[in-house]
Amino acid sequence: MKPVLPALIVLSLAGCASGPDADTFGGRLALEGGEVAAIGEDWTEAQARIARGRALIETGEDRVERGETRMRRARGEIERGRDEVAEGRTLIADGERASLEAEEAYSRIVAATARTVR
Numbered sequence: 001m002k003p004v005l006p007a008l009i010v011l012s013l014a015g016c017a018s019g020p021d022a023d024t025f026g027g028r029l030a031l032e033g034g035e036v037a038a039i040g041e042d043w044t045e046a047q048a049r050i051a052r053g054r055a056l057i058e059t060g061e062d063r064v065e066r067g068e069t070r071m072r073r074a075r076g077e078i079e080r081g082r083d084e085v086a087e088g089r090t091l092i093a094d095g096e097r098a099s100l101e102a103e104e105a106y107s108r109i110v111a112a113t114a115r116t117v118r
Helices: 004-017 025-117
Strands: none
Touching: none
């Protein structure tokens, strides 16, 4: 084995085992690069949360608008239903009154006829 090869292996293993040397320019760049990369990842995740938040707001606003529209329609249906119930009660009362009047009129005719037939 050549003497250079074992030295390269030892140096490469030593380089892998230790972190960047903060006392060298290259080491400082490597350390700074790692910090910058971490900041970049944090920023990217924050932007993704912002995008998800905006999408949720839009979806929520659409859902609220649809719900309010349904509520307006439902209130209209409730009012129409109440009006129909009131009209129905009026018709029943008028019908009952007219029925009683007709029965009374018939009773008068029957009574008058019974008096004249005797």
